[in-house]
């Protein structure tokens with residue numbers, strides 16, 4: 001469950017706040033897509049939900065956690081336990097191969113399931129790469145490793161920022177189906193930022209971010 005109320009964030013270089021009195025309620029297991037013009041604040045919103053940044057005012061709650069009140073170490077622990085993050089810089093661990101990168105958070109959490117991981121790698125079309133170094137992968141392959149890692153530890157919330165940005169159309173369709181289906185099957189809440197109307201329309205709820213606030217789009 002994600003519950004955001006009256007969220008505001010201003011940066012010194014901007015006269016108007018990037019996010020202004022923004023609210024969003026998303027029940028557990030449901031998905032929301034967020035679209036909006038470049039620079040309107042979509043990644044800023046995800047960074048606040050993930051606890052990487054602090055709002056000037058407002059509340060962000062994920063299940064029972066008040067994310068806006070967490071300390072730096074509290075935010076680290078929150079992300080490891082509750083959050084799957086698929087951001088534009090994939091943050092893969094270069095010293096590990098694909099298999100160990102995908103397993104990393106699940107092993108830390110103690111819910112590593114090799115059969116589930118094998119299935120995820122197959123669904124995402126990267127099972128042949130399991131033993132490869134992540135530094136040898138293309139951008140699209142690295143993106144799929146980041147998606148597999150986010151799903152693999154069964155978080156309650158996944159935040160995805162342009163998760164198909166590096167993928168061709170056929171691979172993108174496959175990866176997006178996998179992401180939506182896996183989230184639905186496990187009651188994982190999903191917030192997905194995308195410029196693609198086709199990807200956005202697959203979410204349960206579609207929002208447009210303009211002038212710092214979200215408006216719901218129909219259809």
Ligand SMILES: Nc1ncnc2c1ncn2[C@@H]1O[C@H](COP(=O)(O)OP(=O)(O)OP(=O)(O)O)[C@@H](O)[C@H]1O
Pocket residue numbers: 011012013018036037038039040041042043044045
């Ligand atoms: N930490 C920061 N310090 C100062 N300004 C920032 C910071 N983070 C974001 N901004 C500014 O806030 C605005 C919104 O940025 P953000 O990355 O959230 O946009 P976006 O909607 O995700 O854009 P895009 O679709 O191009 O990725 C930009 O003008 C950006 O420069």
